[in-house]
Amino acid sequence: RKHGKEEIETLHSMIEPILAETYGVIIYQEQVMQIAQVLSGYSLGEADLLRRAMGKKIKAEMDKQRVRFVQGAVANGVDKGRAEYIFELVAKFAGYGFNKSHAAAYALIAYQTAYLKANHPTEFVAASMTLDTGNADKLNSFAQEARRLGMELEQPSVNHSDVGFVPHDNSIRYSLAALKNIGRPAVESIVAERAANGPFKDISDFARRLNPRHVNKRALETLATAGAFDDLGIDRATALENVDRMILAGNSAQEAKAGGQNDLFFSGGGAAPPPIEMRPAQPWVSTDRLSREFDAVGFFLTGHPLDDYEEVLQSLGAETWADFSAKAQTRHVVGKLAGTVLSARERKGKTGNPYAFVAFSDATGQFEAVIFSEALIAGRPLLEPGSVLLLDVEAEAEGETVRVRVQGLSSLDNTAEERSSGMKITVDDPQALSQLAAQIGSGGGQGTFRIVLWLDGKVVEFDLPRGIDSTPRQRSALKLLDGVRDVSAL
Incomplete structure (x- = not known):
């Protein structure tokens, strides 16, 4: 309207001067009060009562104000239908309106933040994350x-993360202080040590340089499960298994330092101390790793449990939450979703009758769905946190919220195995x-296992009996075994 691309609609000639500066659109609370005065003969006191009634959205009071507004406008020669239309516009204003000074301040901040996001998006998002x-x-x-x-x-790292979220080119390094069970003082201690004496060379170096008074057991467990030690050459399961040994090494180093025996661990001369002897631990399969990461971070950061099921979900015609919810904003939709x-x-x-509200997650976001009695009774055993499910759903928008109802649910592992011929x-x-042999067990599934064994330069290939679990979770676990080069679907 400002640029003449759209015609300005005049609600009524009596209030045209009031809405001239906003191109015929009711924007400010002051305009509402002026319209009531000019069009319907309100006093200043009555106009303020109208403003308050709109703010509180009390139906009985708004019904009274409707009668007063329309009668006053008709008495001033305004058509009754037009008066009612204008009152409806005024009433809708209550959902978003502010006084002029407030609206101007918001507009300025909105413009500034929009500029920053458009021109410095990485820095803007990193600063927003640091704020929250x-x-x-x-x-x-x-x-x-x-x-x-x-x-x-980028995932958290004891060598690269800071107290806040750090932008770099087109990436953001996750903050250590944003992890659960680790306070700001602990992070400041790690960052200060790294700044003073350089990056940590390995997990033993980190353990001997940490101050256990600042970085306690829970903080170390969080760092391990969040993947903050990954770039020190240690897997998460092993790091978690050896938290006690890290603390012991840290205490010993602090005692030696306090006793003046700094050369042993902190001097640049002489031989480096031997690495800490770590108890071995079986690496976690991807679903377990991500589940523990979720507990430490609060959401899935480096991947999603459904990543292993991508091929199966495509063959089933399952949609992502982002795509499905976008369609639901415009119409009633039905479809298939997968969720953890x-x-x-x-x-x-x-x-x-029982019903349940269940929170789900997929790689594009989180959503809540309601499950009513029939589907709930049939699927209740599946609703354990961490379970991956296939959902038949319907949804529609209510305002800005998408309401989802689950009509049926099933185990995605079972569905995936039914569609798999083996590995x-x-x-x-x-x-x-x-x-x-220990990993695949004695059975429990429907897939065929084909073993391709390299033996003395020759290839030996043979099939194991059917009845072996061939789910994506099993495939992920098998890839972690030493000596296994590749795992693929048959």
Whole structure:
């Protein structure tokens, strides 16, 4: 309208001067009060009562104001239908209106932040995440926005992360202080040590340089499960298994330092101290790793449990939450979704029938769905946190919220196995066969296992009996075994 591309609609000639500066649109509370005075003969006191009634949205009071507004306008020669139309516009204004000074301040801030996001998006998102460091839900929203904008969200690292979120080119390094169970003083201690004496060379170096008074057991457990030690050459399971040894090494180093024996651990001269002897631990399969990461971060950061099921979900025609919810904003939709269960809250309706609100997550976001009695009774055993499910759903928008109802649910592992003919496993080392046998167990599935074994320069290939678990989770576990070169679907 400002640029003449759209015609300005005149609601009534009597109030045209009031809305001239906003091109015929009711924007400010002052305009509402002026319209009531000019059009319907309100006094200043009555106009202020109208403003308050709109702010509180009390139906009985708004009904009274409607009668007063329309009668006053008709008395001033305004058509009754037109008066009622204008009152409806005035009433809608209550959902978003502010006084002029307030609206102007908001507009300025909105313009400034829009400029920063458009011209410095990485720095803008990193600063926004730092501002909401303690709010995992908001951090998850910012993480989704960062990915939508093509940014890389780098995992936390004791060698690269800081207290805040650090932007760099088109990536953001995750903050250590945003992890759960680790306070700001602990992070400041790690960052200060790194700044003073250089990056940590390995996990032993980190352990001997940490101050256990600042970085306690829970903080170390969080760092391990969040992947903050990954670039020190140690897997997460092993790091978690040896938290006590890290603390012991840290205490010993602090005692030596206090006793003046700095040369042993802190002097640049002489031989480096031997590495800490670590208890071995079986690496976590991807679903377990991500589940523990979720507990430490508050959302899935470096991947998602559904990543292993991508091929199966495509063949099933399952949609992502982002695509499905976008369609639901415009119409009633039905379809298939996949989700990892985050939480479930069961309730009973007035008739005594059970229903549940269940929070799910997929790679594009989190959503809540309601499951009514019939589907709930059939699927209740599946609603454990961490379970990956296939959902038949319907949804529509109510305002800005998409309401989702689950019509049916099933185990995605079972569905994936039903559609799988088995797996082919390529083995480099015959010693891996015993680990392989222990992992696959004695049965419980429908897939065929084909073993391709490299033996003395020759390839030996054979099939194991059917009845072996061939789910994506199993495939992920097999890839972790020493001596297994490749695992692929048959």
